[in-house]
Amino acid sequence: MQTKKDHFTIILGLNVPIIMSVLLLILIFLSSSYFFPGFAISPAFDESLISDLNRGNQGGTDWIQTHGNETNQLMSDYANILAVNYFSNGQTLNTTLWLASNAKNASIYDQPFKTIRYGMLIAIVTLPENSGFNGANYDYYIESVNGTWSEYLYQLSSTGARALVASNTNYTDSFGGPSIGPGYVNLRLDLESIHSPGNYGLSFYATESYKSNEIRDYTSWIAVPPPTIDIITEPKNIVLRQGEEQLIPSEFETPLSDNVTSITFDNSPTYSYDGLDVSAERIHPTLFKIKVSPQSPVGVYNIPVGASMLIQTTSSKLPAFNDTVTGDMHPEFEVSKKYPTIGYITTKANLTIEVLPPLTPGETFMGYWHTWGDAIALIAAGAVGAFATFAMDILKSRRGSSK
Numbered sequence: 405m406q407t408k409k410d411h412f413t414i415i416l417g418l419n420v421p422i423i424m425s426v427l428l429l430i431l432i433f434l435s436s437s438y439f440f441p442g443f444a445i446s447p448a449f450d451e452s453l454i455s456d457l458n459r460g461n462q463g464g465t466d467w468i469q470t471h472g473n474e475t476n477q478l479m480s481d482y483a484n485i486l487a488v489n490y491f492s493n494g495q496t497l498n499t500t501l502w503l504a505s506n507a508k509n510a511s512i513y514d515q516p517f518k519t520i521r522y523g524m525l526i527a528i529v530t531l532p533e534n535s536g537f538n539g540a541n542y543d544y545y546i547e548s549v550n551g552t553w554s555e556y557l558y559q560l561s562s563t564g565a566r567a568l569v570a571s572n573t574n575y576t577d578s579f580g581g582p583s584i585g586p587g588y589v590n591l592r593l594d595l596e597s598i599h600s601p602g603n604y605g606l607s608f609y610a611t612e613s614y615k616s617n618e619i620r621d622y623t624s625w626i627a628v629p630p631p632t633i634d635i636i637t638e639p640k641n642i643v644l645r646q647g648e649e650q651l652i653p654s655e656f657e658t659p660l661s662d663n664v665t666s667i668t669f670d671n672s673p674t675y676s677y678d679g680l681d682v683s684a685e686r687i688h689p690t691l692f693k694i695k696v697s698p699q700s701p702v703g704v705y706n707i708p709v710g711a712s713m714l715i716q717t718t719s720s721k722l723p724a725f726n727d728t729v730t731g732d733m734h735p736e737f738e739v740s741k742k743y744p745t746i747g748y749i750t751t752k753a754n755l756t757i758e759v760l761p762p763l764t765p766g767e768t769f770m771g772y773w774h775t776w777g778d779a780i781a782l783i784a785a786g787a788v789g790a791f792a793t794f795a796m797d798i799l800k801s802r803r804g805s806s807k
Contacts, residue, residue, distance in 0.1 A: 446595045447602060448494035449629035454608075455487050470739045472617030481505040482512050482520055483612035485621050490606070492629070497593040499524065501608060506587040513584075514551035519618075521547040521611035522589045525743060527625065527717045529603040529660060536560040537740035539717025540607070542569075544593050546582045555582060557597055560740075564733025570597055603659045604628050605717060607744050625715055625747030631658040633711055633753045637692075643758045647698040654690040656711050658749060663714040664688050665748065670708045680759065682707055692755070700759050707755040718745045 467479055481504035490499040501522055513520060523545025531541055537560040544557045555572040583590045595601070608623045636655040644650055656664050667684040669675035675682040679697030684690065 445494035446492065446497075446600045446604075447629045448492055451489055451491035452626075452630050453487060453489050454623055454626060466621050468620050468622065468742050470611075470618045470620050470742055471613065472615075474617045475619060476617070477518070477614040478612050478617060478619045480512060480612060483610040483619065483621055485608060485610050485623060488608050488623060490628075492595070495595055495600075497595055497628075499591045499593075499608065501589040501591070501610065503587050503589065503610070513548045516550060517615050519547065519549050519611070519613045521545050521609075522584075522591065523609055523611075524591065524593070525607040525609065526598060527605035527607075528598070528601050529605065530601070533717055533719040535562050537562075537566070537737055538743045539745055540740065540743055542598050543736070544591070545609075545611075546584075546589075546591065553582075553584075557593075560736075564737040566734050566736065570594075605660070605715065605747065607747070620742075622744045624744050625717060627658070627660045627715055627747070627749050631660060631749050631751055633658050633713070633749075633751050635709065635753050635755055637755075641758070642694065642756065643760060644694060644696045645760045646696055646700055646702070646762050649693070649695040651685060652692040652694060654692055656690060656713060656753075658713060658751075661713040661715045661749060664690055664711055665714050666712040668710040671710065675707050677705070680705055680757065682755070682757070694757060696759055698762070702759050702761055705757045705759065707757060708752060709755050710750065710752050713749040713751075715747045715749055716745060717743075 466484070467475075469475070484504035485501055486504055487502040488499060489502070490497065492498065512518065523543060525540040526542035526544065527536070527539050528541045533539055535541060537543070540560055542557065542559055543566070546553055546555045552574055554574065555570075557569040557571070558566040559569050560566050582592060598604075605625045606628055607625045610621045612619055634657045636657060638653045642650075642652055656662060664687055667687060667690065669682060673683070679700035681693075681695040681697075683693050685693040
């Protein structure tokens with residue numbers, strides 16, 4: 405006689421595969437980013453460099469006066485950015501700001517009435533260009549006031565307000581945190597604190613203020629992660645024969661821009677190799693001119709193409725979010741009108757061209773027939789029909805005359 409326990413054991417044994425499947429589905433559901441958003445990470449990328457040659461803002465000068473009208477006690481080497489290294493493992497953005505101060509001592513950080521700040525503006529690509537403070541959605545920085553360092557991260561709103569996301573006041577240099585050395589500053593941003601964006605822009609800056617006067621040194625905007633470009637051509641596959649010349653319409657695409665400002669071929673305005681000549685007949689929209697000499701070797705050519713593309717954090721084509729400001733606003737909102745709003749992506753791709761031998765007489769005829777064969781056959785059929793009608797009429801006429 406079976407007991408309740410035996411009956412339950414039998415049922416359980418028969419349904420083990422079903423139970424295991426249900427448990428597996430539950431585990432997959434619970435491990436989704438809906439319940440554990442911390443699992444989402446931004447793209448990782450190798451170390452990149454912004455050199456002094458790539459710096460600047462639309463005004464063409466490094467220093468911007470953001471408060472007051474005097475520069476006494478300002479514009480020191482400690483607030484002059486020469487270059488920036490940056491990389492990410494997908495969870496933390498690591499940056500090193502290289503300063504003109506080099507190996508000088510850091511007593512400037514302890515001066516009364518002196519404030520020095522090192523930071524970065526962050527623009528999230530998925531948000532409208534005009535959102536935040538003049539296109540910047542977050543502001544992360546460390547600041548020295550009378551020799552005491554603090555760390556802040558603010559979210560910026562187009563309403564003129566900003567919200568504190570994280571802070572660390574009166575901190576000392578510690579492993580894993582921001583650090584200051586002779587001629588450099590290391591910053592570390594936890595990307596989860598800005599919701600681990602997939603694509604974003606950065607503008608690094610240094611600020612120096614003395615009493616009511618302040619100056620800033622900004623870099624232009626850069627794209628993160630460093631983008632790759634796709635060249636879309638019409639036709640998709642570029643095939644030319646020896647002795648041919650073609651104009652090829654093309655588009656350059658990245659997640660951040662399609663506005664091409666310059667095109668080079670291995671740092672040259674044109675490409676020429678083995679009788680294959682390539683140039684940019686037009687930049688925007690892009691039109692390539694490709695010429696193949698009769699002596700060019702048959703084969704596939706991968707042409708190195710470098711493109712510079714404009715990126716912007718504001719746009720005149722979108723609503724001006726700054727016009728929605730009402731009531732009190734944070735003083736930094738007014739300063740943001742002097743933020744840089746443009747930058748440039750410079751990256752490389754390959755333009756693939758296949759060179760074939762010239763058409764043989766038979767291929768030329770078949771190509772001609774493929775294009776015009778139907779029309780010729782129709783005309784010929786019509787001519788034959790007309791001639792047959794004409795011949796029949798003549799034959800009937802002659803028979804009538806013989807009678």
